[in-house]
Amino acid sequence: MQGEITLLIYLAMTDSPDDQAKFERVYLQYRYLMLHVAKKILHNHQDAEDAVHQSFVSIIKNIEKISAVGSPETRSYIVIITERKAIDILRRNQRHPASALDDEMVGLDIPAPENHPLAAAMAKLPAHYRQALLLRYDNGFSSREIASLLGISESGVRKLLARGKKALQRQLEDEGVVI
């Protein structure tokens, strides 16, 4: 179904934002995009549905973090959550733990922005680093908030951010790029 939600109506007044209605808007606007993202990673409809469901679990728990449902930042945030949940399922489904997933290979393939070496390097980072960096520097979430969104510890988030930045530094150094 294609469509656009133009207005939400709440049947009772509350003195707090109506998170249920916001969730409905997010659900209706993004569910098929989320399925698309999950299928790109998982190549399996059932697993993709699981990823989308788990993404909505995270989204509804953190619904207050969404202000403008239709904004690019919100869309990005939802894509990142879905990508993360899809990769988690991919790892869980590994039949042979010894052959670990190549961190560099899983996740969305993001085209490198042109004329922006740091952005190009960030786009090429392994998904878990890139996700943490985007949630932190584009969406503006704190480490605690990112931990809640991704379902990991706060110290885990801090490590991802630190290692992600180091990976950026090394990548640019290796490529001989001066910023």
Added chain:
Amino acid sequence: MILRKFSENELKLAAAQVRGAMLSSLPEPQDCTGQFSDEFERKIQNLRQQHAKKESARQVRSRIAAALLVILIGASVLMTVSPQARANVRAWIKKTSGTQTEYWFQGDKGGVLPEYELTWIPEGFEKIREEPFRNTQTWVYQRGDDETDAFIFTYRPAEKDSYLILDTLGFEYEMEIVSIHGNYGELYISQDETRSHGVIWLDEENNVAFTLTAFLDPQDILHIADGIKLVN
């Protein structure tokens, strides 16, 4: 070798670029289609109910009761209506899935939205807010300072390919067919005192769809609906 440190601003700018590139590599949300299994829809419904109950408990604790019946007004869409959908009235087609009922309007496109007025409202209520949004009028009435003592009235063109979604969020309602100025309507009566009632009806002659939702007695809701008149 000392590796260069990036400033916050540099990282922000880079992250914004990557966000743009990521989103550009994906289709627009409105261009995505798909199909979810019944099992998935059930899980999402459970999620809604659990969250609604938590929210309800939280808000009751903070003295305000939460909304139950959620009506989402949709704009123009492209969709093939399911052949299983049954028409209850000439000018809309209903499709129910889980807790959601979609009302797909069949009226003519274009035209100016007529102006209406409420000629009867329960004592003590006054209009506190008008929220015109694109082609939908939304009026909020409240009695005193109690935000739960309120009702919401909306009306919009019932144009073909536009829709409205009514979602009970899994709470129990009884639906009664009603007649408002001779027009077919559906009254949803909540079975839970913390949840509001709602009515949706269609003025086929003027091609307008109405909704009214309130914590009022259903008879008062119908009385308000009966009092809605065209202005000139």
